[in-house]
Amino acid sequence: MRAVQLHEAGHPPVVGHWDPPQPGQGEVLVDVLAAPITPLDLLCASGSSYFGVPRTPYVPGVQGVGTVDGELVWFATSAGMAPGDGSMAEQTAVPRTATVRLPDGASPTVVAALGLSAVAAWMALRWRGELVAGEQVVVLGAGGVVGQAAVQIAHHSGARRVVAVARSLQAQSRAAQAGADAVVALDTEDVATLAARIADACDGPADLVLDPLFGAPAAAAARTLGSGGRLVNLGSSAGETCPLESATLRSKSLRVLGYTNNALTHEQRREALTAVVDLALGGHLAVDHDVVPLHEATGAWQRQSEGTRHARAVLVTDR
Numbered sequence: 001m002r003a004v005q006l007h008e009a010g011h012p013p014v015v016g017h018w019d020p021p022q023p024g025q026g027e028v029l030v031d032v033l034a035a036p037i038t039p040l041d042l043l044c045a046s047g048s049s050y051f052g053v054p055r056t057p058y059v060p061g062v063q064g065v066g067t068v069d070g071e072l073v074w075f076a077t078s079a080g081m082a083p084g085d086g087s088m089a090e091q092t093a094v095p096r097t098a099t100v101r102l103p104d105g106a107s108p109t110v111v112a113a114l115g116l117s118a119v120a121a122w123m124a125l126r127w128r129g130e131l132v133a134g135e136q137v138v139v140l141g142a143g144g145v146v147g148q149a150a151v152q153i154a155h156h157s158g159a160r161r162v163v164a165v166a167r168s169l170q171a172q173s174r175a176a177q178a179g180a181d182a183v184v185a186l187d188t189e190d191v192a193t194l195a196a197r198i199a200d201a202c203d204g205p206a207d208l209v210l211d212p213l214f215g216a217p218a219a220a221a222a223r224t225l226g227s228g229g230r231l232v233n234l235g236s237s238a239g240e241t242c243p244l245e246s247a248t249l250r251s252k253s254l255r256v257l258g259y260t261n262n263a264l265t266h267e268q269r270r271e272a273l274t275a276v277v278d279l280a281l282g283g284h285l286a287v288d289h290d291v292v293p294l295h296e297a298t299g300a301w302q303r304q305s306e307g308t309r310h311a312r313a314v315l316v317t318d319r
Contacts, residue, residue: 003089004297004315007057009047012305013088015297018059021085021093028068028096030075034112035064035087036289037297037304037313044080051081061087063115065108073099074111074273088297090317100270102277110280112314113289114149116261118276119269120234121149124210124259126157127268129232133158135207138198138224140217141237142180143171145312148287149276150210151178156284163201165194165217170310174288186217191243194220205229215239219248227252234259289314 003018023029041060047053063076064087076098079086086092102111125131137154141147142164154162164180166172172183182201188194198206198221205226211218215238222231222244229252248254261269279285289312292300300313 001090002294002317003059003085004061004294004301005057006045006054006060009045009053009056012298012302013045013060015295018089020091023093026095026097027093028099030064030066030068030073030092030094030099032064032066032087032090032092032317033108034066035061035315036112036115037088037301037315038062038115038117040116041080041086042301042305049080054080055083058083059085059087059089059092061089061092063087063112064092065102065112066092068099072102072106072108074102074115074277075099076116076269088294088315090294097266100273103281105281106277107280109289109291109314109316110286111277113145113287113312114276114280114285115273117145117287117312118149118153118285119264119272120259120261121146121153121210122272122276123261123264123268124232124234125150125153125208128257128259129208129210129230131157131159131208134160136161136163136202136204138163138165138202138206138209138221139175139180140165140186140210140221141212141235142166142175142178142183143168143173143310144212145287146212146234147210148174148178149285151175151180152285153276153279154210155179156279161203163198163206165198165221168310189216191216191220191223195223199224208232211235213238214242216243218242219244222248222254222256225252225254228254230255230257232257232259287312291316294318
């Protein structure tokens with residue numbers, strides 16, 4: 001079968017022949033239809049993640065959409081995080097518990113583009129962040145897949161106003177297309193300046209910040225929270241440390257909460273994925289993505305890793 005193969009950490013993968021998988025105890029064989037190239041895939045393949053250097057060669061891909069005995073499913077893998085192969089192949093073997101049955105009419109490429117990124121946005125807002133109708137939400141990094149999904153999910157959940165913060169003009173445009181009520185340019189690391197911009201875009205104090213960035217943007221957004229406000233952090237693309245002042249936390253009794261998909265139970269992940277797929281089927285949730293044939297995976301991988309194309313790349317097989 002054809003598969004994307006990573007032979008050395010830190011180098012782009014290649015596409016070539018790979019032996020078909022043999023499912024083990026408790027595993028099922030998936031005929032893959034669509035597999036996204038996600039930031040987690042790139043991080044694991046770099047050899048610099050907290051999971052350590054992956055055992056090579058391996059097939060990357062931490063999630064995908066395919067069929068099991070003719071039934072459409074979304075599935076997860078541990079490729080790059082533990083020994084074993086992932087979704088970027090014509091077939092893969094995964095634990096049955098790692099699959100979620102998809103409803104009729106679900107688009108494999110749309111679901112693959114959303115996947116765990118939309119799950120993270122859903123759970124960080126609704127579960128960890130305890131979002132309730134009528135609250136005001138600030139979404140940092142709103143041009144990314146998590147951010148685009150968060151803007152839409154916040155509105156669908158009854159937020160009265162969603163303020164998006166994004167770096168490039170393209171990212172700001174994606175945030176606006178996702179339905180943000182206001183878009184703030186993230187073109188400075190000055191906390192006071194950025195905090196003033198976000199506050200100006202808000203209608204009074206914010207209630208909840210969704211933060212995949214950390215660093216100066218998180219510190220700035222925290223200043224705009226009202227009493228009892230919450231900041232949910234689920235990433236550190238702007239910095240591993242954050243200049244968040246003690247006075248900001250104490251003066252408003254703020255809560256800073258961490259989130260990771262890795263802490264979810266199978267049932268939590270299943271319920272969240274089902275919810276976001278239902279939103280997508282209803283026309284309420286979509287993210288910018290490119291559909292790329294599997295044999296063109298190397299070029300798509302390089303564009304994603306170099307940041308020359310920010311839409312999510314979704315690899316498709318000929319099935």
